[in-house]
Amino acid sequence: MLIGYARVSKADGSQSLDLQRDALIAAGVDEEQIYSDQASGKKNDRPGLEACLKALREGDVLVIWKLDRMGRSLNHLVKTTTLLSERGVGLKVLTGQGAQIDTTTAAGRLSFGIFAALAEFESELIRERTMAG
Template sequence: MLVGYMRVSKTDGSQSTDLQRDALLLAGVDADHLYEDHASGKKDDRPQLAACLKALRDGDTLLVWKLDRLGRDLRHLVNTVHDLTDRGIGLKVLTGEGAAIDTTTASGKLVFGIFAALAEFERALISERTIAGLTAARARGRKGGRPYKMTAAKVRTAMAAMGQKETKVGDLCKELGITRQTLYRHVSPSGKLRPDGSKVLTNREKPTPDHSR
């Protein structure tokens, strides 16, 4: 089955997904299998993308108009596609610089492999800069603090995901970038909010640190 995802944001200069919709329909996606978000690509909370990814099944193919419709950044994009691949789901990009990506074909997988390598390179650079920054800070008598992990958007995503029996806790933690201990401290296995999760939702400016690391 073909499933399409569309997104429009203020940075597009347009608030319409008509062009994306027409392209996806022309590519063979049924109108009932289209998902649409109206949000910034940097925004964590994209409910229709979450619903789209959850609805996909082994053998399905996800179609997007352009590559930037799907991922917030390169790392998020690579993680998303790796998850789809592990689930037996293909990805096809219709136009733009990522149009060569079609993970249902050998050549398309090769192109995405290049993207994955670039993402790994990006992570290595970030790690090097972080270590260099901490070293410089210590030299000036400052110490780096523990990074904050849980956000309001992650708590809401965890609540929705944990309420679904098909959710794999390990995959969810990987996607959210948290440990199992952090997840269960904020949300119960059934998706109910726990005290730490309530604190995050009621005080977004002060997210709770990941003490389990």
């Protein structure tokens, strides 16, 4: 089953989820299977994302419009996608940077592996700087 997630950063009405919803529906996601938030990607407390992740079952694919809709930090994205993978859930990114990611394919898993390696490298650099400081 395809399950979608959409997010805009502002809840003041200045941003709309319409573009993302339309793209998710065009990709085959049932409108009733789209979860959403109106909150910064930096926030950990996003009820729509939490509900979406909870709804996903083995064999499902999480579809997002752009990679940054799921989160702003590479580390968060890698952790979330790794957890999905461990649960047998795929991830498909429709557009933007990261659009080549479709973890249901070999090429998509390779792309994700590169992102994961970069996130681990970034984490190690931060750890080294902290210890040196």
